[in-house]
Amino acid sequence: MRLAYASTLAVILATTAHAQSDCATGLTLEDGKLTIATGNPAYFPWVMDDAPESKKGFEAAVAYAVANEMGFSDDQVVWTRSSFDEAIQPGAKNFDFNLQQFSITEERDEIVDFSLPYYAAAMAVLTRQTAIDNGATAELGALKGLIWGADANTTAVPMLTSIIAPDADPLLYGDNADVVEAMKANQIDAALFDLPTALYLSAVVLEDGVILGQFPADRSEEPDEFGFLLEEGNPLKTCIDGALTAMKSNGTLAAIEAEWLSETTGVPVIE
Amino acid sequence: MTALLETRNLQKSFGSTPVCCGIDLAVNPGEMVCLIGASGSGKSTLLRCLNLLEPIDDGMILFDGHDISVPGLDPQPIRQRIGMVFQSFNLFPHMTAAENVMLAPRRVHGKTREALRPEVETLFDRFGLADRMAHYPDQLSGGQQQRVAIVRALAMRPEIMLFDEITSALDPELVGEVLDVLRQLRETGMTMILATHEMGFARELADKVCFLDAGVIHEEGTPEQLLSNPQKDRTQAFLRRIL
Amino acid sequence: MVTRRQAYETRVRRKANLVAGGSTVLVLAGLFILVPLAPGWPAVKKSFFNADVFMQTFPGLLNAFLLDVTIFAWSAPLIFALGLLVALARDVRAPAAYPLRLAAILYTDIFRGVPVILVIYLIGFGIPGLGLPRPYNSPYIWGTVALVLTYAAYVAEVFRAGIEGVHQSQRAAAASLGLSNADAMRFVILPQAIRKVVPANMNLFIALQKDVALLSFIGPVEIFRQAGVYKSLLANFTPYVGAALIFLAITIPATRYADYLLSKQRRART
Numbered sequence: 001m002r003l004a005y006a007s008t009l010a011v012i013l014a015t016t017a018h019a020q021s022d023c024a025t026g027l028t029l030e031d032g033k034l035t036i037a038t039g040n041p042a043y044f045p046w047v048m049d050d051a052p053e054s055k056k057g058f059e060a061a062v063a064y065a066v067a068n069e070m071g072f073s074d075d076q077v078v079w080t081r082s083s084f085d086e087a088i089q090p091g092a093k094n095f096d097f098n099l100q101q102f103s104i105t106e107e108r109d110e111i112v113d114f115s116l117p118y119y120a121a122a123m124a125v126l127t128r129q130t131a132i133d134n135g136a137t138a139e140l141g142a143l144k145g146l147i148w149g150a151d152a153n154t155t156a157v158p159m160l161t162s163i164i165a166p167d168a169d170p171l172l173y174g175d176n177a178d179v180v181e182a183m184k185a186n187q188i189d190a191a192l193f194d195l196p197t198a199l200y201l202s203a204v205v206l207e208d209g210v211i212l213g214q215f216p217a218d219r220s221e222e223p224d225e226f227g228f229l230l231e232e233g234n235p236l237k238t239c240i241d242g243a244l245t246a247m248k249s250n251g252t253l254a255a256i257e258a259e260w261l262s263e264t265t266g267v268p269v270i271e
Numbered sequence: 272m273t274a275l276l277e278t279r280n281l282q283k284s285f286g287s288t289p290v291c292c293g294i295d296l297a298v299n300p301g302e303m304v305c306l307i308g309a310s311g312s313g314k315s316t317l318l319r320c321l322n323l324l325e326p327i328d329d330g331m332i333l334f335d336g337h338d339i340s341v342p343g344l345d346p347q348p349i350r351q352r353i354g355m356v357f358q359s360f361n362l363f364p365h366m367t368a369a370e371n372v373m374l375a376p377r378r379v380h381g382k383t384r385e386a387l388r389p390e391v392e393t394l395f396d397r398f399g400l401a402d403r404m405a406h407y408p409d410q411l412s413g414g415q416q417q418r419v420a421i422v423r424a425l426a427m428r429p430e431i432m433l434f435d436e437i438t439s440a441l442d443p444e445l446v447g448e449v450l451d452v453l454r455q456l457r458e459t460g461m462t463m464i465l466a467t468h469e470m471g472f473a474r475e476l477a478d479k480v481c482f483l484d485a486g487v488i489h490e491e492g493t494p495e496q497l498l499s500n501p502q503k504d505r506t507q508a509f510l511r512r513i514l
Numbered sequence: 515m516v517t518r519r520q521a522y523e524t525r526v527r528r529k530a531n532l533v534a535g536g537s538t539v540l541v542l543a544g545l546f547i548l549v550p551l552a553p554g555w556p557a558v559k560k561s562f563f564n565a566d567v568f569m570q571t572f573p574g575l576l577n578a579f580l581l582d583v584t585i586f587a588w589s590a591p592l593i594f595a596l597g598l599l600v601a602l603a604r605d606v607r608a609p610a611a612y613p614l615r616l617a618a619i620l621y622t623d624i625f626r627g628v629p630v631i632l633v634i635y636l637i638g639f640g641i642p643g644l645g646l647p648r649p650y651n652s653p654y655i656w657g658t659v660a661l662v663l664t665y666a667a668y669v670a671e672v673f674r675a676g677i678e679g680v681h682q683s684q685r686a687a688a689a690s691l692g693l694s695n696a697d698a699m700r701f702v703i704l705p706q707a708i709r710k711v712v713p714a715n716m717n718l719f720i721a722l723q724k725d726v727a728l729l730s731f732i733g734p735v736e737i738f739r740q741a742g743v744y745k746s747l748l749a750n751f752t753p754y755v756g757a758a759l760i761f762l763a764i765t766i767p768a769t770r771y772a773d774y775l776l777s778k779q780r781r782a783r784t
Contacts, residue, residue, distance in 0.1 A: 088749045090557030108749035111561060152739055153746040171653065171733030172743065178639075182733055185642035187653050232557075322690050351692030361687035365705045374701055375691035427691060 023239035024070045028096050034072045036063050037095035040081035044200050045260055046101060052079045058196070058260035059099050062118050065252055066228075069243035084153060087229055088112055096236055097228040101194065103155040104227040112232050115240045117225035118253065119261075121194035123159055123215045125270070126201055129208040131189045138213035138270045140164070147171070149179050149188035155224050156192040163215065164192075180206050194224060196261055213270040273336060275300045275462050276321065276353075276431055280330035283313075283320055290316045292486035293330065298431070298464055303457055305473040305494075306466045308483035309509060314466035315358075317483070318433045321464070322355045335430070351379055354429030358436040360416040362408040368419045369395070369404040372426045379427070387426075394422045398452050414445030418452055431462040438469060470514060474498050482506045560750075567752040571744045575756050578740035582726045585658060585736070589726070590719060592662045597669025602699070604674055618670070625667035631728050634660040638732035657729040665722050672714045676707035713779060716772035720765050737761075 029035050038059065041050045048056035055064050055074075067077050080095050087098050088111055097115065104114045125143070127136055136146060143164050150156040152172035160170055171188055173179045179191045180201060193201065195214055202209035230237055247253040274297035283291040291313045298304050306314045319325045321332060323339065323346035332340040339349050362371050372394070373387050395401050398418045408416055417437055424432060434453070438446045450472050456463065457476050467473060473480050474494040481491040482501075490497060490506045501507045516524075549555060603611075603618040625633065637660040642651030649655075680703050688698035730739035737757045744753035 084746075089751070090561045091554055105747065105749070107747060111749045149733065152735075152743050155747070157743050158747060169735065172730075172735050172739050173733060174731055174742075178731065181639045181643075182653070185639050186645075186648070186651055187642055187733060319686075324686055324689060346689070347692050347694060350690055353690075355690040357683065357687065357690075359683060361683045363684065363687070363702050363706075365709065375693055378694075378697045378701065379692050423691070 022071055023242060024072070024236060027234075027236045027239065029094070030078075033076050033078050034067050034070065035078045035080055035094070035096045036067070037080045037082040037087070037093075037098035037100075038063075039100035040083065042081075042100065044204065045196050053077075058119070058256060059101075061256045061260060062253070063099060065247060065256060066118075066240060066243045069246055070239050093231040096234075097230050097240060099226070099228050101197075101226050102229045103224050105155065113230040113234055113237050114227035115230065115237060116244045117227050118244055119226040119257065121196070121224045121226060123156060123192055123224060124195040124198035125190050125212040125214070126183075126193055126198045126206070127190040127210055127212045128183060128206065129210055130186070132210060132212070134189075136189060136212065140270065143190070143270075146189035147187070149173060149182050149191040151176055151179055151191075151193070154194070156194070159215070159224070160192050176201060176205075183209075215270055274298055274333070275302075275335060276464070277333040278317075278321070278330065279333070281317070281320060281327055281332065282329040283316055283325060283327050290486055291320065291327075294483075294486070294488055296481065296488060298462060300462055301460045302478045303463045303465065303476055305477040305480045306464065306483055307468070307470070307473065307480060307509075308489075312483040313486045314483055315435050318355070318435045318464065318466055322353050322433055323349055324355075347379075351375075351427055352430050354424030354427060354432040356417070356420050356424055356432070356434050356437050358439050360408070360413070360420045360440070362416055362420055362423070364408050367405050367407055368400065368411065368422075371408070371419060372423045375423070376426050391422075391426060394425060397455065398422060399448070412445060413441045414448045417441065417449050421449075421452055421456075425456075431464070432456070434463065434465040434467070436466050436468065438467070468513065470498060470510075482509065484509070562751045562755055564750055564752040567744075567748055567750045568756055571741070571748075571753045572756050574744070575737050575740055575753060575760060578735060578737040579757075579760050581734060581736040582723070585654070585661075585726045585729060585734075586723050589658050589661050589665070589722065592658075593665045593669055593719075593722070594715075596662060596666035598673055598704075600666060600670035601673035601677060604670070605677055605699070622667045622670050625664050626671070628664075630661070630664050630725050631731060633664050634728050634731060636660075637663070638729075653729070653733040657732055657734065661722065661725065661729070665718060665725075668718050669715060672711045672718065673707065675714075676711035677703055679710055680706045710779070713772050713776035716768065716775065720768050720772065723764060723768075724761060 024034070025031075036052070038047055038052050042052060042057075042059070043050065044057065046057050046059040048054060048060070052060040052063065055061055064074060064077060068074070082095065082098055082100075084100070087093075087100075087102070088108065090111065099118070101121070102108075102114070103121075104117060108114070125138070127146075131146070136142060144166050146166065147168050148160055148164065148166045148170040150160055150170060150172055152174065157170075157172065160166070171182060173182060176193070176197065179188070179193075182188045183191060183206060190212065195211075198211050198214075202211050228240055230240075244253070277297045278294050281291050281294040281296075282289070294313070294317060296304070296317075306317065308314055316325065320327050326342070327340050330340070331338055334349060334353070362368075363374070366374065369391060372391050373384055376382050376387055377384065392401070392404070395404050398421070400415065400418055400422065403411060403415055403419070406415075408419070411419065421432075421437075438449050441449065446469070450469065453463070453465070453472070454476065465473075465477075477494050479491060480494050480497045481488045482497060482505075483489065484505050490501060490503045497506065498510065501510060550559075552558075600618045600621060603614045604622075606615060634657055638653050638656045641656050641659075642653070677699075684702055684706065685698060688702040689695075693702070727736060727738035730736050730742075735743070737760060741753040741757040745751055
């Protein structure tokens with residue numbers, strides 16, 4: 001009797017799971033809700049108009065696709081905001097997962113957990129027309145002679161020192177806006193960003209900004225991969241990884257990337 | 272004989288408080304004049320006016336026949352010729368005794384330390400300070416500090432010396448050594464004006480004693496006349512109080 | 515032979531020492547026993563007091579601190595000189611020099627009223643943004659200018675207080691000797707004023723040593739920024755603890771010394 005009951009239940013569950021996985025049941029902060037954190041503000045091209053609930057922008061779209069894959073409807077997704085430091089500091093989190101271009105690194109992984117990567121970012125060189133007029137080219141030798149800047153909180157910093165190894169000490173800043181300001185003041189010639197950020201800055205922020213070239217993710221020694229950030233030991237990871245794997249194999253993820261990061265094409269590759 | 276320093280109807284007030292209310296005083300070359308009077312009678316202010324440390328409101332100060340109280344006159348050249356010693360010594364605490372003495376001759380007369388040394392050594396020697404030249408003021412007794420201050424003023428070779436109650440801040444046993452310096456100075460024929468409470472000293476050395484009261488010279492005369500036989504009631508009352 | 519009073523005072527002192535020692539031990543025991551008992555302690559320890567991370571990053575932090583020291587070393591004399599000039603400008607009484615006095619007053623009011631970091635941003639990015647050629651647009655130059663302008667305003671006020679603190683009788687003595695106003699200031703007033711304000715200035719220069727880190731906002735990778743890079747790479751806050759220790763190693767002795775000078779001066783005055 002008990003056996004029959006159990007198998008019936010299993011059949012029912014299996015049927016529902018066909019449409020919606022239940023691997024997240026009981027594992028979220030709040031039953032029946034999936035709380036997702038993004039940056040404050042979140043910006044192009046990751047989240048359009050700082051409004052993740054619009055599902056517009058690469059990360060917003062990925063977040064909803066993963067949520068659906070995990071068995072949540074769009075209405076069950078709850079957004080919250082967190083700074084970088086809040087995300088990595090020890091202690092309980094106020095989100096189930098957090099996505100704001102967190103690069104997966106071994107050291108970070110000791111403090112928090114990461115999902116499988118949802119994006120492998122190419123690094124791109126942002127510069128100004130004046131620097132190109134002065135002879136800056138996408139040759140590694142020419143790049144060494146430039147004065148470099150970067151956002152100190154990004155993996156652009158180790159990449160700068162290991163791949164480009166510039167002659168002059170690079171200057172580092174607290175955020176993108178300051179890097180751009182230094183570029184406008186002609187204090188730096190070029191800066192290293194992940195490609196989407198570089199595209200955004202050259203298109204929207206820096207008037208005569210030009211993308212000189214990109215280092216493709218698979219050519220750099222340590223490709224910069226973005227993952228969802230979770231509290232260390234969060235059992236939800238298995239469920240998220242399952243969803244991401246499914247989205248990679250069925251092409252959903254590639255389609256979202258093409259839709260929101262399509263501009264990435266056309267930028268020359270630095271050999 | 273023309274007076275070396277003379278005031279005519281000198282008036283000075285601080286805000287609405289009159290301090291000197293028409294002082295007429297004449298000091299001849301080689302004379303020693305003592306100013307006596309209660310605190311606040313205007314002695315110190317008169318001396319500060321004579322040295323142009325305070326501008327006067329009205330009247331005139333004649334030095335060597337020239338009006339030095341003309342408004343806008345550069346006071347420095349005058350002050351270089353008039354020496355002044357203060358009640359509280361006012362030595363420069365960050366300089367040795369010798370440096371204190373040499374600063375003004377070096378800066379004003381452009382002399383070098385080497386050129387000044389013999390003269391300064393002689394001065395220190397004369398006033399019993401030969402072994403104190405390298406001492407800082409806080410290493411000296413009050414009497415020694417005041418003697419250094421006198422040497423400092425003398426090193427500018429002034430034509431007249433003003434002494435503003437220079438023994439008032441001293442312990443009683445140190446007063447004598449400073450008065451001895453004045454005696455020595457008197458012998459050299461230096462013209463001097465002293466504001467003082469030392470009546471015995473005034474009687475001994477002064478050519479003239481002036482009693483100041485309420486901002487005017489109330490009575491003046493030789494020490495004999497003024498101190499032993501004062502004519503006016505207020506002078507008598509003052510002398511009774513302090514003797 | 516111990517007098518009654520001495521015996522009483524010894525008793526009082528002994529009791530005070532016991533209480534002070536006892537309460538110190540209690541507080542330390544509380545810190546070292548209770549804090550590690552907190553449920554979050556292992557995570558905090560891993561993030562803030564991670565020995566591996568500390569060893570790995572400390573040499574890099576020390577190296578970056580050299581830049582702080584260098585910036586301090588060239589800023590401090592400039593601040594001293596500019597502060598002194600401004601203080602002197604405020605003391606000039608000649609009517610022709612009134613614009614100078616006014617400028618000095620405006621300058622000290624403005625730069626003491628604006629946060630250092632704002633001045634660094636505005637000058638560090640703003641002036642090079644006008645189109646200065648290299649190397650004159652360097653953030654090192656303009657960051658230093660910002661620090662110098664800000665701190666000289668404070669130092670000028672300290673010097674002014676020192677100049678005003680020299681007794682009027684010193685001016686009178688200098689004047690009575692026939693010294694010019696300039697000579698009186700240079701040889702009599704200033705040497706005393708500068709000595710008087712050494713402790714106050716030391717405190718300002720200790721603050722400067724810390725504020726040098728603010729230059730990191732406009733690019734230079736000094737210790738604070740280097741610690742931030744490590745924090746971001748290693749997802750660990752231990753480098754900040756390392757940087758704090760390096761700062762303390764400099765500032766605590768300097769602060770103690772300034773306090774010592776101050777209390778010595780207070781004793782000398784009484």
